[in-house]
Amino acid sequence: MSTLNNEQRQFELKRFVEEVGLLFELMGLPRMAGRILGWLLIADPPHQSLTELAEGLQASKGSISTMTRLLIQTGIVERLSLPGERRDYYCIKLGAWSELIEQRIAQIKALRELAEKGLELLEDKKPEHRLRLEELRDFHAFFERELPRLSDRWEKEHHNP
Numbered sequence: 001m002s003t004l005n006n007e008q009r010q011f012e013l014k015r016f017v018e019e020v021g022l023l024f025e026l027m028g029l030p031r032m033a034g035r036i037l038g039w040l041l042i043a044d045p046p047h048q049s050l051t052e053l054a055e056g057l058q059a060s061k062g063s064i065s066t067m068t069r070l071l072i073q074t075g076i077v078e079r080l081s082l083p084g085e086r087r088d089y090y091c092i093k094l095g096a097w098s099e100l101i102e103q104r105i106a107q108i109k110a111l112r113e114l115a116e117k118g119l120e121l122l123e124d125k126k127p128e129h130r131l132r133l134e135e136l137r138d139f140h141a142f143f144e145r146e147l148p149r150l151s152d153r154w155e156k157e158h159h160n161p
Contacts, residue, residue, distance in 0.1 A: 013042055017057070032059060033067040037076060040092050047080060047089035075099045101151045105144060112140035 004012060017038035024034025035057050040048060043056070050068070054061045068090050071077035078093040093099075115137035122130050 016042060030067060030070065032057075032063055033070050035059070036064065036067050036071060036090075037092075040077065040090065047082070047091040049087050049089050051087075053090065075103070098151060098155065101147060105147050105151075108140045108144045108147065112137055112144055115140065 017035050020038030020041070021031040021033075021035035024037070025031040036053060039053060039056055040046070043052075048056070050061055050064055053059075053064045053068070057064065068077060068079070071090075072079060076093060076096045077090050079088050079090055081088055115133050118133045119130060119137065122133065
C-alpha cells in the first residue's frame with residue numbers, strides 16, 4: 001500500500017469506506033452507518049465533526065446525524081466536545097468491540113432461555129418434535145459459555161502484552 005500515489009491512496013481509502021458500508025448492509029444495518037464507521041476507522045484526526053463527516057462521505061448532514069445517533073446507541077461511536085470548540089465531534093469509542101461482544105452474549109443468553117421456554121412447552125412431545133429447539137438451545141448455550149472466555153482471553157492479551 002505504501003507504493004500507491006496520493007490519488008490511488010485516496011481511491012483505496014474511499015473504497016474501504018464503501019466496503020464497510022456494504023458489509024453493514026449485509027448485516028441488516030444501514031449502509032450509511034457502515035460508511036461512517038469506515039470513515040472514522042481511518043480518519044485523521046480520529047475525531048470528526050458532523051460537517052467533516054458530511055463532506056468526507058459526500059452525504060447530507062441529516063443522514064449523518066441520524067446514523068451517528070444509531071452508532072452511539074450501539075456503543076461503537078461516542079460524541080465528544082473539544083476544549084474551545086463549539087461543535088461536537090464523533091470518534092470510535094475505545095473498548096467498543098468488547099462492549100459489542102457483551103451485548104452479543106446477552107442476546108445469545110436470551111435466545112437460549114427462549115429455546116428452553118419452548119422446550120418446556122413441548123415437554124410432552126416426541127423427541128423429534130423437540131430437535132430444532134434443542135439444537136437452538138445447545139448452540140446458544142455453547143456460545144454463551146465460550147464467548148466470555150474468548151473475550152477474557154482477548155482482554156488479557158490486549159492489556160498485558
